[in-house]
Amino acid sequence: MISISEAISIVKNNGKPLLKKTIKSVEKASGYILFEDVVSLINMPPFRQSAMDGYALNLHDSLSYNLVGEVKAGDGHQPNLKKGEAVRIFTGAPVPDSANAVMMQEKVESNGNSITIEHQIALEHNIRPLGEQVKAGNIALKKGTKLTPAAIGYLISLGITKVSVFKKPNIAIITTGNELIEAGQDLSYGKIYESNSKMLLSALYSLKFYDVTLNKVEDDYDKTVSALKKVINENDLVLITGGISVGDYDFVGSALKALEVEELFYKVKQKPGKPLFYGKKKNTQIFALPGNPAAALSCFYVYVYISLQKMMNREDLELSRVKAKSISNFEKKGDRPQFLKAIYNKGEVEILEGQNSSMLQTFALSNALVYASEEITKIEIGNTLEVIVLPI
Known part of the structure; x- marks a missing residue:
């Protein structure tokens, strides 16, 4: 023994x-580990993108601009703005190449065919640049990355449909x-x-x-x-x-x-x-x-x-172990170390009744195991204990 x-x-x-390598569709790859680097085939964003609702401007010295159109998310046209001209624009919409800043709508006064902004703004303000997240040809996610829901969403946003993952x-x-x-x-x-x-x-x-x-x-x-x-x-x-x-x-x-x-x-x-x-x-x-x-x-x-x-070639091999204050008294029988079913919450742990190895009722209520070492014979309220947090 x-x-x-x-x-x-x-x-x-x-x-x-x-x-071992296997190929998975991205939407079914959650929890898998990338077997190799994923390279982006596109820029993300794939165009200069408005970060908010407002007005895209071709900046000039005045605070007044002529309003010459509108660009919504999904629009494919490219208005050509002269200095002192603006278009109404919405979050996620493509910013015209001739615009060099976006002013949020809360700081703009609309006057029919013209607008007045509250103050001058910096070049490229409120514009997400082409390839801000990742550029075409660059690594989007490295080998060894665990595919979380966020990673799945990110890869799909790049148009990637299949990935090579560890089997x-x-x-x-x-x-x-x-x-x-x-x-x-x-x-x-x-x-x-x-x-x-x-x-x-x-x-x-x-x-x-x-x-x-x-x-x-x-x-x-x-x-x-x-x-x-x-x-x-x-x-x-x-x-x-x-x-x-x-x-x-x-x-x-x-x-x-x-x-x-x-x-x-x-x-x-x-x-x-x-x-x-x-x-x-x-x-x-x-x-x-x-x-x-x-x-x-x-x-x-x-x-x-x-x-x-x-x-799965992961680095963290064991479940998380934390220290917690006991809110229970417990008398340990025998000289063997024990794993005790318990409820862990915000730095405190409650040892439950019914620790028999044949019984699941107590385990059904547990979210942790208290490790009571060989040296421990009695646990009292206030004792600091080692707690294994279960992945449930």
Whole structure:
């Protein structure tokens, strides 16, 4: 059995970036990382653009101008202004080449066919220059940039429809247990509804990992070996829930050994989630998570999250950890470090009741995990605690 810090270090050191390229349509690329630089094919803006509603001027010494027309957003005509002439103009409209400033409408007095401005203004005032954001041929976004909604909007504004991005991992979730049935079926005596696979699927979706398959295997050695062999060969990451303990019908450990999966660690000194397995075969990362739902999800956020970030070649591998003042008292049992379900808000953290590893009700209310180290035996109101902020 190893420590939490050792386990985290092993996951970090054994994970590898996928470094595979795929092409995505821009509108479906949110959350992906650019595989290569994106070069703009156009200037943005593609013309001199008015920054506000007002009047485009061909400046001269007087404050009075002759009004000779109007330019709206989307207009394609080019009025030719002489010195002392102006056109009404609107935000985003193309500024005529013959205009050299825009005066906001609040500082203009209209007199029918002429206007008077409050004061002289500087050349190019209130005009967005051609290529102010990016010029044609220049890099719009660099390789390694995460595509946020703003980045998606920016690329589409440049007319870019497809991008080259780092491929996300193919992931398989495999559940074991003869007692498990699908929600919606009649719940006969001795059966429980299987929730771990959908819980982990939801966690992956929330992190924008969508290439996920769900698999179920009976508590049978040969069937476990066959199912695991298939998903290990076909995926970059395999998450197994249940069957990793040492019961008579827990076949995952022996099946992984038969498939010559390299064991990197098995069992971590922690609560919940002690019977956690991490290994690899060739380039496939494999986690055998505990069957208890709260333990499985805790291990996902502490360990699997790191593996996912490493695969995507990201620098921030762990979830954010902050310090917070406890507003709860809590008596820690046993000598293992614990991850406690909690609610974090504005520098304070509340440790919730119901910390059993088989219970999800408390986890459903949580937005954080308090890390209670081995040395901590009791938490009192006012204590400063280390808090892992969950991505929910």
